[in-house]
Amino acid sequence: MPYLFDHLDAIRQVLTLLPFGLITDVDGTISEIASCPEEARVSPICREQLATLTKRLELVAAISGRPALDAKEMIGVGGMVYVGNHGLEQWHDGVLQFFEGVKEYTSKVTAALDELMGSLTVEGISFENKGVALSVHYRRSLDRESARKCILEKIAASSIARDFRIQEGKMVVELRPPVEANKGTAVEALVKSYNLRGGIYVGDDISDVDAFSAMHQEASGQALRQAQGERNRYRPASFKGLAVGVISEETPQQLEKEADFTLKGVADVERFLTWLAGAAPTSTRPHP
Numbered sequence: 001m002p003y004l005f006d007h008l009d010a011i012r013q014v015l016t017l018l019p020f021g022l023i024t025d026v027d028g029t030i031s032e033i034a035s036c037p038e039e040a041r042v043s044p045i046c047r048e049q050l051a052t053l054t055k056r057l058e059l060v061a062a063i064s065g066r067p068a069l070d071a072k073e074m075i076g077v078g079g080m081v082y083v084g085n086h087g088l089e090q091w092h093d094g095v096l097q098f099f100e101g102v103k104e105y106t107s108k109v110t111a112a113l114d115e116l117m118g119s120l121t122v123e124g125i126s127f128e129n130k131g132v133a134l135s136v137h138y139r140r141s142l143d144r145e146s147a148r149k150c151i152l153e154k155i156a157a158s159s160i161a162r163d164f165r166i167q168e169g170k171m172v173v174e175l176r177p178p179v180e181a182n183k184g185t186a187v188e189a190l191v192k193s194y195n196l197r198g199g200i201y202v203g204d205d206i207s208d209v210d211a212f213s214a215m216h217q218e219a220s221g222q223a224l225r226q227a228q229g230e231r232n233r234y235r236p237a238s239f240k241g242l243a244v245g246v247i248s249e250e251t252p253q254q255l256e257k258e259a260d261f262t263l264k265g266v267a268d269v270e271r272f273l274t275w276l277a278g279a280a281p282t283s284t285r286p287h288p
């Protein structure tokens, strides 16, 4: 996969497509993975550069598996849009909004948590109540593979947990409301509502692959519109998005395959955001 710093011209080119948006994942991208989620800290360099970028770009957003309010607390940059729970909720400007049909899952999450805490007694696992979703982490288990198997078995056997959709990430099994919301649908919604013509998405995990596809789908939508010819008087604004994969030892192969460019770990993301803050045009935002 092409290393991003060998292809800065391609980044410069997409940066000219205004309005431009930067969308980033959180854990493993702007924050090193910690042995438990509460211990993770956003890199101060990333935070500083994101703050600069909010003044230069139409949109700077974070999309996380964490609840939107957690992501906001963790990053703490004003002016950013925080999408939480892989697209189930969004925080912006003091308002938290839920994806349709999702809010009522809060009580089911509590019930599923109670049940699974009683039945799952594997060493090293921990539960995280995320409001409208529930995560079961097994990073601290000595035998991770058998912990994972046991978690999946108990979920399958639970009448409450079975109502949820199961999604796996790095050393985590997550129970989510069965709605069509993921990082990809979140990216699509952001592109549309901010009327973006160019964008970059940075992420490191399997759930980011949906976002990568969304960046590329919008691009093929553009090709399609162009192929439809010039006769249409009204042509919707085209969009070109680049997907940047943050590579570590735990990176799923599919992510590397779908990425346009790669970066090596959080340290490279720091370097990239610093470069981007310097390269971004200073007057792309119509209002301060």
Ligand SMILES: [Mg+2]
Pocket (backbone or CB within 6 Å): 025, 026, 027, 028, 029, 203, 204, 205
């Ligand atoms: Mg991540």
